[in-house]
Amino acid sequence: MIWQQIANGIATGAVYALTTLGLTMVYGVLRVLHVAHAGVYALGAYVGLWAFRFTGNFWIGLVVAMAACALAGVLIERFLYAPLLHLPRIIPLIASIGLFIAMEEAFRIVAGPYALAYDAEVRFGSLALGPLRLTGPQTLILTVTLVLLGLLWLLLSRSRVGLAMRATAMDAEITSSFGVNTRAIIALNFLIGSAMAGAAGALIGVYDNQVWPTMGSVPAYKCLAIVVLGGLGNIPGSVLASFLIGLAETLLIGIVAIPFPRDALAFVAMILRHDPSSDVPSIRSAGKGVGTPMEIHRFRRFFRKDSAP
Amino acid sequence: MGQKIVNRTGILIVLAAIATFVTAPALAQETIKIGFFAPITGPAAADGASAQHAVELGVKEVNATGGIKGKRVELIVYDDRFSPQEAVAIANKLIEKDQVAGVVSGSYSGPTRVTAPIFAKAGVPMVAGYAVHPDVTKAGESNFRNGFLGEVEGGAAGEYAVKVLKSKTPAVIYMDNDFGREISAGFIKRAQKLGAAIVARQVYKFPGEKDFRPFLTRIKEARPDLIFAAGYYNEAALIVRQAKELGITVQILGEEGFDSPKFIELAGKDAEGVIIATNLDRDDPRPVVQNFLKNYKQAWNYDPDMVGASSYDAFKILVAAIEKAGTDRKAVIKALMETRDYNGLTGKLTRFVKGEVVKPVQFQIVKDGKFRRHGVVDNPEVITPPTQ
Known part of the structure; x- marks a missing residue:
């Protein structure tokens, strides 16, 4: 049964990975905590469901959801964050929270307060890897996640655009002095990150067969914790942290039966990792990025004072 | 000079008071006000809608058959947003501003249990539709529950x-x-x-x-x-x-x-x-059940659930008590306590034991x-x- 629990954990981790990616990419280029990302995730579920009902095909629904969320992400960057970036970082954060609440209420008004069924029958066989058995829905989640992560990795490591994206995340000013249009790169980060969130929303909608207005509220804060754990702005780090948290949560409740809610785990891990004097091994070294100790300190300061970091 | 002003103000106050006393009962006689609160927005909005729809159907039925002794029932609806703080304010408003004859809770345990002591203290009868917490009825004898513990x-x-x-x-x-x-x-x-x-x-x-x-x-x-x-x-x-x-x-x-x-x-x-x-048996042949299932679907275009049915029953139980006892709150509470073999939508209610309902559990x-x-x-x- 431990193998079944591991399969459960991997599937949960895959969902976390897809959702947190956008958050970490946005933080990487803007240093903004993009809370409304969870609203984009819910939007993906609604659009995916709508497109699925319209066409009867899950895959078309998935692609439409990704496209719609990509557009939403670019619009959010252009009209919400861009005008606020010269202000202390707490201002775009508040704007982001405001947008998130507005999105939740908009979903409720448009689609109603009830959870909607997303009954896309995706025939995906169960997968056996040695003793590890993934159920059909779990195989679907894991396959789509791995394909999307693979494509992103190819883009980032094998293309000039990817190089520009990585450079912008390290230092936008210097990168723009090399002639890179960092504004476009930032928009691209939003586009890709939001498309991933859209895919996550649509996948979760099918996995749980539920789409409801406040489905983003738990991911909104949990993904934040995972992103911090993975090293803010660090893409491989946040993917690794997602799988670790997904597995650890599942194994802890499935085998040890921890006495606290599983959602607490991501925060416990975040706090432990956050403490510079802690000897908990850091997973920051999993990838090179901006999750440097300096960055973490800036983040901490940011929460202590309401001033610019 | 000062004396005169005081006197004049005093007279005005007395006049205003008289005016209020004379006109208030006259206005109140036109309708019987029943308070209702439910989580109409927020995380429990789906159940709030269900409860509200069912109780509104109940109000329509009561008024269509001549109201309570010829007086129309007016439902005062508040949205507690699933928040106990909100519910406290609502309870006070229902008692002081709206001066309702009784209250129906279409809400969860959290909002309902904080209002229970307020209604108990004011002696306002409250019937909870489906809130399950034991404290709801323990707060005082004016509180009743139609759902099961x-x-x-x-x-x-x-x-x-x-x-x-x-x-x-x-x-x-x-x-x-x-x-x-x-x-x-x-x-x-x-x-x-x-x-x-x-x-x-x-x-x-x-x-x-x-x-x-x-x-x-x-x-x-x-x-x-x-x-x-x-x-x-x-x-x-x-x-x-x-x-x-x-x-x-x-x-x-x-x-x-x-x-x-x-x-x-x-x-x-x-x-x-x-x-x-x-508590809702869809195959119960009694007309009260079959009519509700039919009318609800007709009015709202979806099938009713336990939350709606329980809130509807809570409303109807309160109406029956007011019908029997009039709008005096004490008499209504007494009538509720004396409820016997009530033919409810969610089963035949034998009686209330300390505010708790006694009726069979359906499977x-x-x-x-x-x-x-x-x-x-x-x-x-x-x-x-x-x-x-």
């Missing part, structure tokens, strides 16, 4: 699991809130008393849990012959689906939180064969995408609420 419903489910479904080794999964803890404790107590052994107990966080696979995997390991699951319809649908996904085939027994057409919609074909404990099974009658528990040992 968690302990009673859980006990009935335990009785049904062992005696009718012949379970010897059930497993239990429930959410970590008042309702979940009490209903599962009731189930376990009764099932053990009847000789069953609980092979697994799993608690999940509420609200927020969506992935029940780790809990269900553990339950599967324990090889139960039945799973008693507590949760609201969203969780219920996920539990049922994920159990099937993991290859669990034993009977799943749920409770009133499952009782919604949404459960069947969200769980799809995996809902088939699930049995639930509830429904999902067949071809509909809730159908499966059985009933009316053993007085089980359905009589504990007085302690």
Whole structure:
């Protein structure tokens, strides 16, 4: 049964990975905590469901959801964050929270307060890897996640655009002095990150067969914790942290039966990792990025004072 | 000079007071005001809508048949947004500003239990539709509950699991809130008393849990012959689906939180064969049930659920008491206490014991995408609420 629990954990981790990616990419280029990302995730579920009902095909629904969320992400960057970036970082954060609440209420008004069924029958066989058995829905989640992560990795490591994206995340000013249009790169980060969130929303909608207005509220804060754990702005780090948290949560409740809610785990891990004097091994070294100790300190300061970091 | 001003002001105040006293009863006589609160927006908005729709249907019916002794019923609706703070303000408003004859709670335990002492202190009769917390009725004798106590419903489910479904080794999964803890404790107590052994107990966080696979995997390991699951319809649908996904085939027994057409919609074909404990029997031939099912669907274009039916009943029970006793609050409370063999939508109500309802617990099974009658528990040992 431990193998079944591991399969459960991997599937949960895959969902976390897809959702947190956008958050970490946005933080990487803007240093903004993009809370409304969870609203984009819910939007993906609604659009995916709508497109699925319209066409009867899950895959078309998935692609439409990704496209719609990509557009939403670019619009959010252009009209919400861009005008606020010269202000202390707490201002775009508040704007982001405001947008998130507005999105939740908009979903409720448009689609109603009830959870909607997303009954896309995706025939995906169960997968056996040695003793590890993934159920059909779990195989679907894991396959789509791995394909999307693979494509992103190819883009980032094998293309000039990817190089520009990585450079912008390290230092936008210097990168723009090399002639890179960092504004476009930032928009691209939003586009890709939001498309991933859209895919996550649509996948979760099918996995749980539920789409409801406040489905983003738990991911909104949990993904934040995972992103911090993975090293803010660090893409491989946040993917690794997602799988670790997904597995650890599942194994802890499935085998040890921890006495606290599983959602607490991501925060416990975040706090432990956050403490510079802690000897908990850091997973920051999993990838090179901006999750440097300096960055973490800036983040901490940011929460202590309401001033610019 | 000063003296005169005081006198003039004094006269004005007296005049204003007289005017108020003279006109207020005249206005009040036109309608009978009944207060209602429910989570119409916020995280529990779906149940709030269900309760509101059902009670509004009730108001329409009462007014269409001449109101209460010729007076129209006016429903004063407030949205508590699932927030106890909000509910406190609403309770005070209903008592002082709206001066209602009585109140119907279409809300959850959290908002309802904080209002209970306020209504008790003011001596305002309140009938809760489906709030389950024991404190709701403990606050004072003006509070009544039309839904089952968690302990009673859980006990009935335990009785049904062992005696009718012949379970010897059930497993239990429930959410970590008042309702979940009490209903599962009731189930376990009764099932053990009847000789069953609980092979697994799993608690999940509420609200927020969506992935029940780790809990269900553990339950599967324990090889139960039945799973008693507590949760609201969203969780219920996920539990049922994920159990099937993991290859669990034993009977799943749920409770009133499952009782919604949404459960069947969200769980799809995996809902088939699930049995639930509830108070609404769709196959009850009494006209009060069949008319409600028909009229509700006609008015709102979706099937009613337990939450709506229970709120409707709470409203109708209050109306019946006002019909009998008039609008004097004390007399209404007395009439509610003396309720006997009331022909309710959610079952024949024998009486209230310290504000707690006594009526049989219904069991429904999902067949071809509909809730159908499966059985009933009316053993007085089980359905009589504990007085302690």
